[in-house]
Amino acid sequence: MRRYLFPAILGIVGCAILIWLGLWQLDRMAWKHGMLDDIRQGIQDDPVPLPDQIDPSMKYLPVTVTGTTTGQEIDVLSQMRDQGAGYQVVSRFVTDDGRAILLDRGFIPQEARHLDRKPTRLRVTGNLHWPADVSSSTPAPNLDENIWFSRNVDAMAKHLDTLPVLVVASYVQGDAQGVMPMPVTVEGIPDNHLSYAIQWFMIAATWAVMTLALIWRIRQRSY
Structure with a gap:
């Protein structure tokens, strides 16, 4: 059993880290969606006169x-x-x-x-x-x-x-002089967290398969 211990620990720790990274990306996705909802709400709020003092914190x-x-x-x-x-x-x-x-x-x-x-x-x-x-x-x-x-x-x-x-x-x-407005939207804000999460989960699955394959080869050599 000792010969299986190191690859088993390596596999479990590696899978745990990769799964954690995937879950972290899902948390980031929830945060990003909340931020995008806030931005959409801000964009659609009732307009106000141009403030006297303006800074980038007033974006949108x-x-x-x-x-x-x-x-x-x-x-x-x-x-x-x-x-x-x-x-x-x-x-x-x-x-x-x-x-x-x-x-x-x-x-x-x-x-x-x-x-x-x-x-x-x-x-x-x-x-x-x-x-x-x-x-x-x-x-x-x-x-x-x-x-x-x-x-x-x-x-x-x-x-x-x-x-x-x-x-x-x-x-x-x-007179808009033929210029067509292009309103501010959230379309250009990156939202790739779901694809990143899927990638981490797939790597975790691959890591698990490779760990099992390594343990199987060690077992075969022992016969």
């Missing part, structure tokens, strides 16, 4: 802003379901109380990119947002062509001389 806060675009914009490479590739228009927007902010007005197809979008007065309902679009592989913006590959609030605010505040439009009153 529904707001209503009234003001005028200045004609200055950033075109962010994007795509929209049923529309294909195009751009998200991020405009410099001056509110009625004199604050210059970033307004993500929504999507335009490629052929509409060079249309002249002159200053226009808008009343916008949307959400404050600090998107996590930038990664280590994101190219730097092509400033000569005014094509950006991600929404970086600080960099866009510096480029358009605004406060580092981005409102993503969900509903626009006024």
Whole structure:
């Protein structure tokens, strides 16, 4: 029996760790679903006027802003379901109380990119947002062509001389100039915990089978 002890202990401990990791991922999944429900609720709450003091802790806060675009914009490479590739228009927007902010007005197809979008007065309902679009592989913006590959609030605010505040439009009153709102959703937030849990459980099952196979081989050699 002594020859079976070490592989048995190794198998039991390994399976226990792998199963624990799977259960931990299930706990993380429950936490993530609760967080997503809170975000959805926050997105759908009644909008409020743009606060005087704004910081990233207010992410997803529904707001209503009234003001005028200045004609200055950033075109962010994007795509929209049923529309294909195009751009998200991020405009410099001056509110009625004199604050210059970033307004993500929504999507335009490629052929509409060079249309002249002159200053226009808008009343916008949307959400404050600090998107996590930038990664280590994101190219730097092509400033000569005014094509950006991600929404970086600080960099866009510096480029358009605004406060580092981005409102993503969900509903626009006024001349939208052909720009289709792309409201904030939770679709882009990763939720892979179930697949991770399944992977850990499958590894645990494989570990158990390999342990039994090892014990069986030791047993065969003993005859």
